[in-house]
Each structure stands twice: as structure tokens, then as C-alpha cells.
Amino acid sequence: MKNSGVVPDQLILATVLPACGHIRHLRIGKAIHSYMLVSDMIIGAHISSALISLYASCANMEMAEKLYNEMPRKDLVSSTAMVSRYARNRKVEIARSIFDGMPEKDVVSWSAMISGYVDSNQPNEALSLFNGMQECGIRSDEVTMLSVISACANLGSLNKAKWIHAFIKNNGLNKVLHICNALIDMFAKCGGINLALNVFNEMPLKNVITWTSMISAFAMHGDGKSSLRLFEQMKDEGAEPNEVTFLSLLYACCHVGLVYEGRLLFSSMVQQYGIEPKHEHYGCMVDLLEGLNLCKKQLIS
Template identity: 45%
Template structure:
């Protein structure tokens, strides 16, 4: 930027600053380059004596690429008011901004303008429209554009495949994928991710292997999807191979990939390797911490799980609803009643997260295991949500554990008076009566 400013000064002194070509180059560097400064580029843009469609496009593109879609769309309107006409490049950037906003109403307005100006048939614009409709969950509109087009390319096909995968129409997506005249790493990865998202993990790994046999290199999304499948299937060897592949190809261990690796290793029983990945991550977010906390709790390392939760708070990472389920479960297994209570209370008081039914279930389980049955019962009766089979099961298991059959019976009867009848709870109650040899009570269930 220091050198760019020197060049700018030279242009001003020489009188060449009024030429939109060299000033356009300066703005491009400032707005687009990773070493640039978008705020400076915008300030410079606002004070240009002469501009061009190229410069307007550059600024719109910069705001779209920096995830500032509102500014990008606002700049497009200013462009029109300034007397400059958009071209196909303008609309490709504007449509990207609309896709980020997921605002189909604004997107349709741009579509109408595109048709009016005659840019709809251009590849960049057409693919931008399909992508925009897909991101706005309007796959039907995207399909109409796709079917009416005479210039489909791999980007068009991949965008529509992605659309059906987001909408959970995996079979339609696969049928379209099989028809593709040409595929690339993005289209393969879209299908792999789609299979993983709907729980078809075996198919995800089969497609991952088929992709490599076809000579395609998996991208970041494909790797994450395959790792997810490995975790659920317990396919440790393939998971390790994917990890080694990412290392060999110098794929950045970002927060998404790191979390996927932690989750895979934890589910495959390699908690130490999961720890190693966690510690190697340059940046860790709530998902990485939650995955590691969950993994530790599920491997009998509840103390480490709670300690990591405390470290997470010290590092300023805000926990989410799942984090609290994991750490409360860890507290329950260790019998950390006071710590668990404080964590539960901090949900709404500190983080503004209202406890849901799963959190109450964890709290009841925590109190019940510790033998604090009266308090656990009070929580069930006073909680603002209707207790489900999980919450009631936690209470009845505690009653069974501590041999308090009468309390279990009273709790279920009071719930029946509130018309809350859970079949599974009655099974638990029957088992409790049978284990205590209270045969006379079985007749009244």
C-alpha cells in the first residue's frame, strides 16, 4: 500500500490522475488484493474525477468478495444513477451479492433488469442467476433457467446439483449428476457432501473413492464430507488416509477441516489423535471446542472435558447449545453437581441461551445421579417446557438407582394428571417395579 500511494502521488503530480485507466489499476489493487485496503479503495473511488464501467465493476466485485453484499447492491444503484450502464461482469458480481443475502425478491428484480438489458444469455450471468436462485432455496426457478438454456457448462450443472443437495433431494441430485457431460472437483464434492448430510455415509465414501479413480483431486468440501462419513462408519484407515492426503497437499488446517478431523478421530476411538489435531489448529471456534469436549466426555475423560470448557471461556469463545449439552453430560458423569448447576445457570444469565429440553434432561440426570431426587423432581415439575421421555427417563433411572419407587410412581401419576403420557416412561416404571419386586404395583400401570 505504501508503494501504491507513492504511485498515486506521482499520477496526481503528473496530471495523469484524471485518466481512468491507471487509476483503475490502483483501485483494483487496493480493492481486490489481499495486501490491499478496501476502505482506502472506496475513499479513492469516491473522489475520482473520471470513472469507468470497469472501475464500478471492480468496486462492486470487491464488496461482494469481502461478504459485504448490501454495499455491493447499493453501489450498483449508484452506478445507474451516475449514467453508467452495467455489463455481463457487473451482473455476475451483483448476483453473487444477492446469493449472499438470500433475498429472492431483490434477486428477481435484478433478473428483470438483466432480461430488459439483454444480458440473460451470457454464461457468467446465467450461472450467476442459477446460483442465486439455488442459494435463495428457489430450486424450481433455477431448474427453469437451466432447462431453457442453450449454453450449459460444468458450473451450471454443479450449481443445480448443489441446489437439490441443499433441499435434501439427494436422488434428484444424483440423477442430474449422472447425466453431467463433464464433471469437476466441485461437482463431485457436492454429491459427497450431500450424501454425508442425509446420512448416506457408505455412498459418500464410495463416491469419494470413485472420484479419485476418475483422476479428480478432492477439494476442501469433499474432504470434509468424506471425513464426516468416516466418523459415522468408523472407517479409521480411510480417515487417516484422507488426513495424510490433506497434509501432503498442504491443505490448510482451518476451523472446518480441523473440526472434521477431531470429530472423525473421536468417533473412531482415537481421542489422543483428536487432541493432537485440536492443539495443532491455528484458530479454534465453538465447533472445534464442542467437538473436542464431546469426544473427551464420550471417552470417559469427563474431567478433561470440563477443563476444556473452562479454557474455552477463558479464550473468549462463546459456547452454543450443543456445547452445554456436552459439558453438562460430563458434569453428570463425574458428579460435579455445583459446577454443573453454575454452568446451567450461566446459559441464560451470561450467554443469553434459553435452556431447551435436552439441557433440563442433563440437569435432572446430574441431580438424580447425585441422589438429590427431591430437587430433580422439583426441576421436572417446574420447568417451563413439557418434560419428554428423556427427562422423565433420567428421573426414573435415578429413582431406580437409589431405590425410591414411591417417588417415581408419584412423578408419573402427576404427569398423567397433566395429560402427559409417555409410553417409554411406563416401560421404565414397570422395570423399576419389577427390579424392586413390587409386583402389586405392576397391575395398576
């Protein structure tokens, strides 16, 4: 465009800069920024916000913070970019300070802050902020709910898990595939294996993550035989297992001492499905066989 003699205006640059941030292409973004400076281009609020988003997305927080502090009026886009990046870097105190100072907040800024608390292992703060979001009348989206489900799973509170599930149903998100997959994991970690199974059974569509989550849920609760039965059902319905599926199955066998079944699974993983075992798979097999040797020693003694 420049080689053709066409001078890019602010509208074009405001479109190109977010694209650079989206693909994490800092070098091109910095070149555009330099071009604006040497061209004495007037940098308006929307360009400043785009630059801040670029630098924040590319983890150049020093420049993002410099530009943000130079803005006479902080807008929603720039503030949300700062909150999101600081939250991802687990600097939740700084993120919360910016968040609290925002005159207006949208679902993206709320979700970024909630996610930051979850990533920083502060699930109570995440759920508290989610409550505040509802009180402000902000409608949560799928991104928000995935963070909230994760917070609840980390807490292990079955009552809170039931409340989150009811909220999801009331807001029409209970048919969203990845939301339901997360609910299965949440209920399993909160001790509600039957509730996890209910979610699983009510799902009209299932993918490999769905099957693996339920297999893992049974394994987590020491019900290895149910994990194996579900795996057979998974194969009957034509779903293709992956390495995580087999890891969950091996863990289930290891947990209840199903040595023969574990060895068959390990063999089929390699020979039938062509999945290369990783350290975790070998670790499960070692634990499984060590358990067998321990039993033999106890019988001999």
C-alpha cells in the same frame, strides 16, 4: 445507474446477478431478469448461467430448472448450481443425474455432490464419490474434506477415519483449524479417543470449538473427569467457554453422576459467564438430579 441514462450491458448484469444470488435477494434478481426480457437483450450463456445460479441460490428451482432445460449447452457454472441446490434439498438422485451428465467437473461440483450425500445420510456413497474424485485427479479443498470427515464420523469406522487423517496430512491440511476441529469429533465418534487427543495436542492454535470438541469427546467416552480437567486447562489458557462448552460439560457430569460438579458448572455458566441456559442445559440438570434421587432411593431400600 439506470436513472443516469446509462444502459447496463451483459458484463455488468453478469456481475450483479451473482451478487443478488449471494445475498439471496430474489426480488432484485427477478427485476433484472425482467428488465433484460423487456429490453429484448440477447441473453448469452454466461448470463443464463448467472440467472440459473441466482434462482437456484434463492431456492426457486422451478425457474432455475426451466432456464437450465432451455440452455442449448449446459456449462460448468449452471450445472454446478443445479447440483448444489438439488443436493442441499436432499434430492440427491436428481443432483447425481445432472452431475453424471456433466462433461467437465471441478472441485466445487464434486464437493457439492459429496455434501449432498452426507446431508442425506448416505456416508458410504459420499466416500465412494470422494474416491472417484481422487481417481479423476481433482484436488480436494477444505470444503470437500469437511464433508468427507463428516461422512466418516457418521459411519463410525476407525479404519476409514485413520485413512482420512493420513490423506489430510499428506495434502497439507492438518494445520487448518476447522479441519482439525472436525477430526477431533470424527475420531471421538469412531472410538479413537486417543487419536482425537493426539490431534488436539498437535494443534498450534485452538479456539473455543477446539476445546469444546475435545471436552465433548471425553464426555462421549464416559470420561467426565478428563472433561472437567480440560475445562480447567481451557480457562487457564484464557479461552472463553460458550453455551455448547457448558452443555458438553453438563453432559459429562450427567454421564458419570458428578452432581456437585454439575451444579457448580451450571451456576458459573449463569453467574460468571452470563450465559442464559437453554432447554438442553436444564434437561442435563434434570437428568443429573434424577440420577441422584435414584441413588438415594436405592440406598434407602
